[in-house]
Amino acid sequence: MSSTPDSAVREYVEQQSAAFLRDLTAWLRIPSVSADPERAADVRESAEWLAGRLRETGFPVVEVWETPGLPAVFAEWPAVDPDAPTVLVYGHHDVQPAARADGWASEPFEPVERDGRLYARGAADDKGQVFLHTLGVRAHLAATGRTAPAVHLKLIVEGEEESGSPHFPALLREHADRLACDAVVVSDTGMWDEDTPTVCTGMRGLTDCQIDLFGPDQDIHSGSFGGAVPNPATEAARLAAALHDEDRRVAVPGFYDGVAELAAHERALLAELPFDEKRWLRTAHSHAALGEAGYTVLERVWARPTAEVNGISGGYQGPGGKTIVPARAQLKLSFRLVAGQDPARVQQAVRAWAADRLPDGIRHEITFWGATRPCLTPLDHPALRSVVRSMERAFGQPVRYTREGGSGPAADLQDVLGAPVLFLGISVPSDGWHAPNEKVEVPLLSRGAEAAAYLWEDLAEQWGPAARG
Template identity: 75%
Template sequence: MTKTPDSVVRTYIEQHQGEFLADLSDWLRIASVSADPAAAGEVRRSAEWLAAKLTETGFPVAEVWETEGLPAVFAEWPSGEADAPTVLVYGHHDVQPAAKADGWATEPFDPTVIGKQLFARGAADDKGQVFFHTLGVRAHLAATGRTAPAVNLKLLIEGEEESGSPNFAALVRREAERLAADVVIISDTGMWSETTPTVCTGMRGLMDAQIDFAGPDTDIHSGSFGGAVPNPATVAAELAAALHDADRKVAIPGFYEGIVELTERERELFAALPFDEAQWLRVAKSYGAEGEAGYSTLERIWARPTAEVNGIWGGYTGPGGKTIVPAEAHLKLSFRLVAGQEPEKVREAVREWVATQVPEGIRYELVFPGATRPCLTPLDHPALQATVRAMGRAFEQEVLFTREGGSGPAADLQDVLGAPVLFLGISVPSDGWHSVNEKVELDLLAKGVETAAYLWSELAESRAGA
């Protein structure tokens, strides 16, 4: 298969950039805020607009998919070739709340171009990064002379990502047969900086826990009973303090069982990124870095599991003193998981550990509200290498690698479909996701289009998922 000629792709993008931005601006004017029940109609209008635009782009199938909540969009464009790999692109069309009164310099739902930046809610997160695939696939067809993509191309664009994706896993399970793919591309992500293109290779998982401790049936006098009965607030504090050892490793036996360790090559690639820890601390509103001994800051937040105390409370917190042994105390924990960790095994390890930490006389309840599994694609996976080649052609420079310390619905796609998950995005940290004055860099948006135009031929040649 002949690769897409780069010069033809760039000329096509330049010729059609005006109409592309006009269409994107029309979509950005739809205030599809999934968190606001009053905006449910706008979220539906956004889904219907996108389905119609995908049909206009050339997708023979473009449907609005209902969920128990807000609608998603599914589109499909078969290659027509028996041996073509199948690629599923994920993104979302809902956005965060926004109002001019929040501090925006422009109206958040009136897209505004200033210089080479487009300001609007959803410009980067995630409508801009979804929409670059429409012009990308058209440029791919124009440059290759094909009438259909080089891969069986599918899109799943969610409508509730900004509300925690409460119905997404159920949707993926329900439609697993139609969503079946050899590889999943997540276009709800970013890269390191304007001058350092990167591909993310994985996300950490997440598991929450809450422990409710009960001691006396009521608050009791600390002079009459203190020092002679167990104090639930003290137990909560002791358990929180016991989470880590002196090297800041999680002290729960079995917690690290089965994890995929960083390779030396991955550590070298992380170290090659232009990371400024002082600047990172300013962004973190923090005054010092710490964590598991033997790992860099980037390694800690991308590739190591963690345990965090999210909240601890109990007893009297009002003005002045109240000399009591409190009746109860509470502890909220979260655990970031990495590849190789299974949430259920971690839950069991936490259960067993908590049981050893709580003294006689304290009753407790341990609850796990939910969990998201981690996902990781090896550096040598052919689909990942195809993505790196496509981005390298667009940016005309070396592409480096990152991971994502947070968690998201990507793991649901990996779990249900059994396909590797890759990340393709062109957003940069200054784009202001979830903040005022969200924007996208127009030059980088064009690079996203260009990358998508090359990607389908690259994936077809690599036989994605092989």
């Protein structure tokens, strides 16, 4: 455990909080919407703004990296000790689209602070969680008397995460030597709630596809030909129905190959969380929980692979009836993957499954839109222990463990850089990512900055050269 007094870090964060919020508010005014081509200049302005603030923070190396799309920001601050561990912080500076007409109580790019909450697009996802690291590293230096961080500290802040990170894997490969590190810290996740600090230990992967089915060369009369030729809409429905067995397990042969099963102690840790199914269902706008037999709701959405029908269409969709056998139909599927699964092998399995189930007379085409690999950090990893200790110091209570059911670029970081991925996030479910009235809890931004301040010294002391032997 570090000898730096927690009071020194907390006092610095409190003294600087007003200035920190003023700067964050200025950044949030930049509408860096990566999905809107007309906002490309704003995304670039956001990158340049962040680069300027990182230089003011003290980073001696700050660069704006170009991509075929929108720019990313890289920063580096070497430790005095050349043998100190190297840590890379990941986040993104682009945001989701937002307009007052969507249901916002105030203009989404005119930040408003009310009752300890800062409302603006990007407040939680992800500008607030990126920017807390500037306050965190300054608090770390002020409390320890250092002139440089205790670790070799790097940042990579991309500008296309909200558009699917189309150029990020290539950017990682291009700059793999500059981004080389011992661990990656992702600050683009959240906690269970305001009263339950948690650390995420993994995210699921993703692959999704479209299956186009073709039958007759044109729509044909169902009275003359129905029941005697294959119907692509019927076959799309049959494929959708065959996706799961009676226990709601995915019925694609080979789908579960390599799946890392939950250990008993991991299930016990998830069971400690104060889960309220009725409240969760309200959040999900749903009326009952349903999924793979033998697993809890949290286990299903965090630690089990899934398959979903995202859309099914074919034939006549207008008013009234039209008695035809349609010429074509379409099925859209997505598969969330967990540690141990290979997206390429899952894609092969889905292709073989569809081909085996479709009858003669139905031609089909499958288009996969790419894949994101799952990532998982072992609970006993020493760097993860440092994150947990740092969060516990900041929040003054035990920290529990979660996973994320969604997918993101964390797996690309893990695969390209060959380093464990750790998650340090302070957002809570009520922050409303991607929704109207997105906000961040201002006190949690302070706690996140404290946790980051503690983390760099903890990693250096507990995972540095001496600890690693």
